Amino acid sequence: AQSVSQHNHHVILSEAASLELGCNYSYGGTVNLFWYVQYPGQHLQLLLKYFSGDPLVKGIKGFEAEFIKSKFSFNLRKPSVQWSDTAEYFCAVNPIDTDKLIFGTGTRLQVFP
Amino acid sequence: NAGVTQTPKFQVLKTGQSMTLQCAQDMNHEYMSWYRQDPGMGLRLIHYSVGAGITDQGEVPNGYNVSRSTTEDFPLRLLSAAPSQTSVYFCASSYSSQGGQPQHFGDGTRLSIL
Numbered sequence: 001a002q003s004v005s006q007h008n009h010h011v012i013l014s015e016a017a018s019l020e021l022g023c024n025y026s027y028g029g030t031v032n033l034f035w036y037v038q039y040p041g042q043h044l045q046l047l048l049k050y051f052s053g054d055p056l057v058k059g060i061k062g063f064e065a066e067f068i069k070s071k072f073s074f075n076l077r078k079p080s081v082q083w084s085d086t087a088e089y090f091c092a093v094n095p096i097d098t099d100k101l102i103f104g105t106g107t108r109l110q111v112f113p
Numbered sequence: 114n115a116g117v118t119q120t121p122k123f124q125v126l127k128t129g130q131s132m133t134l135q136c137a138q139d140m141n142h143e144y145m146s147w148y149r150q151d152p153g154m155g156l157r158l159i160h161y162s163v164g165a166g167i168t169d170q171g172e173v174p175n176g177y178n179v180s181r182s183t184t185e186d187f188p189l190r191l192l193s194a195a196p197s198q199t200s201v202y203f204c205a206s207s208y209s210s211q212g213g214q215p216q217h218f219g220d221g222t223r224l225s226i227l
Contacts, residue, residue: 009153032213043203043218044156051213090155099163099210100171101146105155 004093006104013081013111021076021107023091033074034092035065050074086111115139119204119219126194126226134189134222136204144210145187149200162187163210194226
């Protein structure tokens with residue numbers, strides 16, 4: 001079955017620390033890749049996406065992600081986190097031969113001042 | 114432009130009761146979907162629709178029904194509520210399921226089954 005793995009379930013950082021959240025998927029075909037963020041008490045919002053082209057994609061609020069096809073990975077990065085980045089982050093995969101968007105289990109990020 | 118609207122925001126049911134969670138979008142999106150969000154399990158796809166009159170099952174469809182009679186509306190029906198269906202339910206829509214189209218999410222319905 002297609003699946004999306006986020007190995008970091010809970011990450012705690014101090015402000016200005018660098019962030020990298022892992023995302024791996026199990027699907028051999030072509031995929032569209034997404035990172036969504038859910039701030040406390042809010043609905044999910046798109047952070048960034050990979051559709052085609054440059055495997056390094058930049059999103060909102062200084063986030064970026066790199067698609068490494070050979071590793072089936074789409075890791076999220078930010079050089080310097082802020083307290084306002086405290087949220088839950090979800091990786092999602094859409095195999096292009098399906099109409100499904102499959103989410104990972106999420107990573108809860110807590111940033112302390 | 115209201116986006117994706119879900120009603121109700123909160124609901125408490127007794128085991129065995131049925132109810133319908135409403136979802137409406139005003140963006141003329143063809144693709145709509147329902148997810149449930151549970152702690153430690155992320156979002157799991159329940160049902161989805163690629164257009165009016167077309168629905169299909171997601172990862173966890175058992176105990177739920179959907180219909181898509183119009184482009185705007187995509188209600189989710191719980192046939193006989195069970196405590197395992199206690200969750201937060203999100204409806205989402207996009208122009209298409211393809212082409213990397215981002216999903217627009219509603220604010221969610223928090224459902225408790227006693």
